[in-house]
Amino acid sequence: MLNIHNNLTGNKEEFKPIDGNRVRIYVCGMTVYDYCHLGHGRVMVGFDAIVRYLRYRGYEVTYVRNITDIDDKIITRANELGESIETLTDRFIGFMNEDLDVLSVLKPDIEPRATEYIAQIIEMIETLIGRGYAYPAENGDVYYRTRQFKDYGKLSGTCLDELQVGARIEPDEMKDDPLDFVLWKGSKPHEPSWVSPWGQGRPGWHIECSAMSTSLLGNHFDIHGGGMDLLFPHHENEIAQSEAATDEPFVNVWMHNGFLKINTEKMSKSLKNFLTIREILALDSNRQRMGEILRFTFLLSHYRSPLNYSDSSMENAKLALKRIYLAIHKFEQSGFASAGQSDARYVEKFRQAMDDDFNTPEALSVVFDCVRELNRSMETESSAAAGRLFDTLMEMTGALGIASLDAAQFLGVENAADDGGAIRQLVVQREQARRDKKWALADDLREQLVGLGVEVEDRPDGTSSWRKL
């Protein structure tokens, strides 16, 4: 039984798809005018793991994650850089794909862009006007009549009269009520625009997600996700728009990622304390390895908990992941063979953890228990057990999308292509010293290797393996 924490009710609930075994899920992706930052990474990795697990569990998942490619900030940035909207957004979509690839984030089944759904957006706005939930203003804007939607606030738990205090009307807006929000923006000269019944303009932010999600997944679908900061007003507005337009319940389960913090403060663009994914990836010569360490860092805490990012959180993840890879590498070197079946004891516990609102930290504790027993079985040369435990380990890590790299490569086993052979030379000298039983020299050479970041491991036959992680 899979339980998911639903922000609509505030409770953990048993998950039941609307349509048999089929799960339809929509996640708010990014607005593409800058590089992906760690907060994006957390959402993308989090839902990637969730979707992977849903599939592992046998659900037939349709995963939609949108791209916002038209909005005020995109226009501003394009003007600043003196390039077209298309060039700018295409460029950052390219960067996003590269970053997510390194984080082992699989492509969603459908990745719609707002500008490809203008017709559906206009159609939904017309429906809302027809139903009395929206009205065009003289300046070419169309606004949503918030007070008209009786359930407004049901997701975020706010009530309209409390919101009134902070609500504001910008000088150029012509709202009937400060709480109303924009569905369509009349365009100013030199801004990109589309023809609409209300003149040249472009969509407001919230409407695109309502239009894209309902077009692709139907009026009523299973799961909608995103970062906590989208809960209000974005998701609240999506509900208001969609349910007013379709007269059907919009989404059954709302899921939100906890914030990412840096130095105990929320990371955000407005605070200018954000780190981009590529900055982090550049910290290691091996981008793939760094990507997986970052992914592991995210998975090491629960998706709803606040996560404090720091150098030590990455170091922590690196060492933990290293333990997994060392076991995998040892197995690969050992000559033990896969058993073709996994150990139900671990798989059961793993599923229990993941079934409890995708508790990845708890699931990882099962992974480590399995690693320990795998190591033990390899020491006692229990071949069948080792094979079975290895298969179990790979099944669990596969479901989480981790440990997918080549173990030797991750560990940097006898790989120092960049040092001109100096390491290899020292290792060879040390092997000779050990054969000559010149222990002081051997130890001195090992110290030199450690200074180069190299870990040496002696084999019983007098040779040594080494790695540079």
Add this chain to the structure above:
RNA sequence: GGCCGGGUGGCAGAGAGGAUAUGCAGCGGCCUGCAAAGCCGUCUACGCCGGUUCGAAUCCGACCCCGGCCUCCA
């Protein structure tokens, strides 16, 4: 001001009325020329004050701190 989260051992981070989380670090042992890796064993916990209970880190109440939302943000 209104509304949400959270305070767990040296660090990270789950859990949730009687339990060995897990990873890193520490300590003791096995292994090793010495190490490393691995294995075995082991020490540090549940913000503060009350209450409920046979029993509370876990439930209730007060308090103190921290973070967030109420405006663009994943």
